Amino acid sequence: xxxxxxxxxxxxxxxxxxxxxxxxxxxxxxxxxxxxxxxxxxxxxxxxxxxxxxxxxxxxxxxxxxxxxxxxxxxxxxxxxxxxxxxxxxxxxxxxxxxxxxxxxxxxxxxxxxxxxxxxxxxxxxxxxxxxxxxxxxxxxxxxxxxxxxxxxxxxxxxxxxxxxxxxxxxxxxxxxxxxxxxxxxxxxxxxxxxxxxxxxxxxxxxxxxxxxxxxxxxxxxxxxxxxxxxxxxxxxxxxxxxxxxxxxxxxxxxxxxxxxxxxxxxxxxxxxxxxxxxxxxxxxxxxxxxxxxxxxxxxxxxxxxxxxxxxxxxxxxxxxxxxxxxxxxxxxxxxxxxxxxxxxxxxxxxxxxxxxxxxxxxxxxxxxxxxxxxxxxxxxxxxxxxxxxxxxxxxxxxxxxx
Amino acid sequence: xxxxxxxxxxxxxxxxxxxxxxxxxxxxxxxxxxxxxxxxxxxxxxxxxxxxxxxxxxxxxxxxxxxxxxxxxxxxxxxxxxxxxxxxxxxxxxxxxxxxxxxxxxxxxxxxxxxxxxxxxxxxxxxxxxxxxxxxxxxxxxxxxxxxxxxxxxxxxxxxxxxxxxxxxxxxxxxxxxxxxxxxxxxxxxxxxxxxxxxxxxxxxxxxxxxxxxxxxxxxxxxxxxxxxxxxxxxxxxxxxxxxxxxxxxxxxxxxxxxxxxx
Numbered sequence: 001x002x003x004x005x006x007x008x009x010x011x012x013x014x015x016x017x018x019x020x021x022x023x024x025x026x027x028x029x030x031x032x033x034x035x036x037x038x039x040x041x042x043x044x045x046x047x048x049x050x051x052x053x054x055x056x057x058x059x060x061x062x063x064x065x066x067x068x069x070x071x072x073x074x075x076x077x078x079x080x081x082x083x084x085x086x087x088x089x090x091x092x093x094x095x096x097x098x099x100x101x102x103x104x105x106x107x108x109x110x111x112x113x114x115x116x117x118x119x120x121x122x123x124x125x126x127x128x129x130x131x132x133x134x135x136x137x138x139x140x141x142x143x144x145x146x147x148x149x150x151x152x153x154x155x156x157x158x159x160x161x162x163x164x165x166x167x168x169x170x171x172x173x174x175x176x177x178x179x180x181x182x183x184x185x186x187x188x189x190x191x192x193x194x195x196x197x198x199x200x201x202x203x204x205x206x207x208x209x210x211x212x213x214x215x216x217x218x219x220x221x222x223x224x225x226x227x228x229x230x231x232x233x234x235x236x237x238x239x240x241x242x243x244x245x246x247x248x249x250x251x252x253x254x255x256x257x258x259x260x261x262x263x264x265x266x267x268x269x270x271x272x273x274x275x276x277x278x279x280x281x282x283x284x285x286x287x288x289x290x291x292x293x294x295x296x297x298x299x300x301x302x303x304x305x306x307x308x309x310x311x312x313x314x315x316x317x318x319x320x321x322x323x324x325x326x327x328x329x330x331x332x333x334x335x336x337x338x339x340x341x342x343x344x345x346x347x348x349x350x351x352x353x354x355x356x357x358x359x360x361x362x363x364x365x366x367x368x369x370x371x372x373x374x375x376x377x378x379x380x381x382x383x384x385x386x387x388x389x390x391x392x393x394x395x396x397x398x399x400x401x402x403x
Numbered sequence: 404x405x406x407x408x409x410x411x412x413x414x415x416x417x418x419x420x421x422x423x424x425x426x427x428x429x430x431x432x433x434x435x436x437x438x439x440x441x442x443x444x445x446x447x448x449x450x451x452x453x454x455x456x457x458x459x460x461x462x463x464x465x466x467x468x469x470x471x472x473x474x475x476x477x478x479x480x481x482x483x484x485x486x487x488x489x490x491x492x493x494x495x496x497x498x499x500x501x502x503x504x505x506x507x508x509x510x511x512x513x514x515x516x517x518x519x520x521x522x523x524x525x526x527x528x529x530x531x532x533x534x535x536x537x538x539x540x541x542x543x544x545x546x547x548x549x550x551x552x553x554x555x556x557x558x559x560x561x562x563x564x565x566x567x568x569x570x571x572x573x574x575x576x577x578x579x580x581x582x583x584x585x586x587x588x589x590x591x592x593x594x595x596x597x598x599x600x601x602x603x604x605x606x607x608x609x610x611x612x613x614x615x616x617x618x619x620x621x622x623x624x625x626x627x628x629x630x631x632x633x634x635x636x637x638x639x640x641x642x643x644x645x646x647x648x649x650x651x652x653x654x655x656x657x658x659x660x661x662x663x664x665x666x
Binding site: 024030139142144145146147284286290291292295296 | 541
């Protein structure tokens with residue numbers, strides 16, 4: 001089993017009132033950047049990098065990063081920069097980017113070059129994930145949401161070709177046109193760095209992943225819903241001639257370990273305001289999914305095809321909207337002492353059987369000090385137990401068995 | 404008497420089924436709608452149909468009109484609509500457009516001057532203001548945009564019917580589709596064409612520009628810029644009126660337009 005560590009890298013030095021008084025009361029996209037203190041930001045970036053480097057030292061297989069724009073909920077606006085730093089300062093762990101939001105890049109060839117450099121500097125430790133990005137990313141970069149999926153598909157194809165086809169060549173596509181694709185720098189890993197795709201369960205994306213043999217990483221989706229979605233992947237995989245296994249699936253879950261259950265419960269509640277912002281003020285729906293982001297025609301087709309095959313998330317609104325007690329009771333966030341966490345994770349692993357487990361250790365108001373203690377306890381007790389669990393349950397990761 | 408009789412028609416063009424409403428008698432007047440889509444045979448159209456044959460077209464991707472899959476940009480939309488008028492056997496028309504439709508009318512007049520008999524631009528997009536900004540209606544969202552669009556909803560005769568009631572599921576579906584395609588065509592540069600002002604001197608036909616003085620979507624300054632760029636244009640400002648004078652003050656609006664067309 002492949003164990004990777006994640007944090008969203010939140011900035012929380014603002015108030016719920018600040019959010020409510022801003023344009024459409026939104027913490028993302030339009031929340032004024034006058035609320036950002038660069039001196040505090042400098043401290044945070046360095047702390048977050050310290051945590052990742054420590055995670056590498058203590059034996060995590062992967063360091064997972066993500067990217068969002070125009071939001072204090074994630075400081076990873078230029079995720080590839082952080083990846084480049086970690087490529088140089090860490091030694092063993094894979095650098096897992098989940099992921100570059102392809103549609104917002106007007107120059108996918110430049111992205112291919114950046115990722116090639118990260119792969120070489122890290123000596124072949126890059127996992128290059130791609131995402132569509134939320135609607136916020138489209139707004140922030142003025143990328144037409146009506147073209148989101150088409151740009152994702154075309155940018156993906158162009159990047160793969162850039163990595164694998166000897167240049168120079170031309171690309172005259174619908175959204176991208178390049179006359180001389182010939183970046184001199186090529187990735188170290190052959191034929192190219194592995195590609196994983198994270199998401200919250202778009203059937204269209206899941207099927208596309210299966211067709212490409214890309215592992216799909218479920219981002220803290222309800223376990224039963226996850227099983228439903230895994231069935232879509234399996235069916236699509238079978239249609240192209242293979243049987244997927246644990247190496248084709250990942251699951252990200254928020255996990256916080258402290259010396260006692262009580263302390264973990266108290267500290268872990270800080271998770272709730274990370275991804276959703278201080279005050280957890282609901283976002284305007286058309287910021288996350290502006291008109292055109294999900295084509296009406298495609299949505300109708302998907303609902304017709306998959307409606308009866310996947311149940312809705314029983315934790316209405318997901319982890320970020322529900323109350324802390326409910327979230328902990330339902331094991332959607334796992335907090336506790338090392339023993340408690342190991343027990344709860346055993347249940348998750350036995351049910352979902354992922355070959356990739358993402359452990360989201362901190363967010364929101366969880367301090368750097370508490371995060372480091374969490375990582376220390378993970379090193380001593382949780383990681384060894386999870387490694388054994390992976391073997392006991394026969395959960396090969398994608399570096400043990402090809403997806 | 405207002406002409407409230409009209410016919411609902413369809414034509415096929417480039418594999419797409421296109422919808423329009425038509426009624427009235429006289430020289431052809433083509434109506435180009437805004438981002439809300441074809442709002443139907445409204446009061447102002449009923450008035451104008453006394454003096455013209457009105458063609459209220461539903462642009463591709465809106466309402467009951469299909470969008471050919473290759474039709475993506477505002478330029479595509481303009482060229483396709485020119486083609487649609489050929490298909491309707493309308494070699495010379497008056498064009499009336501509001502917001503997005505006004506921008507289209509200007510682009511069509513620039514691209515094909517012999518087509519246009521009279522040009523009417525109503526709180527039209529297409530030109531970027533130099534002092535203010537065109538309100539980002541997609542960022543503001545539907546509810547806020549509605550509030551910004553009218554000076555006084557109470558004085559708008561058809562407001563309740565158009566905007567003040569709960570939509571059916573089918574109407575919501577149409578609305579979502581309209582929004583999707585409005586974004587597709589108008590996203591970037593947002594609601595304007597940087598080169599349009601330089602091409603407008605080509606349009607020598609009589610042009611009436613109508614603007615609500617209290618337009619909070621497209622500043623009045625844009626109406627003035629259109630007037631300055633077009634060689635033969637006049638600007639009529641409707642007082643105590645927001646972004647949609649054809650809806651907010653339909654009688655005054657219809658009088659201005661019919662006097663212009665018939666005069």
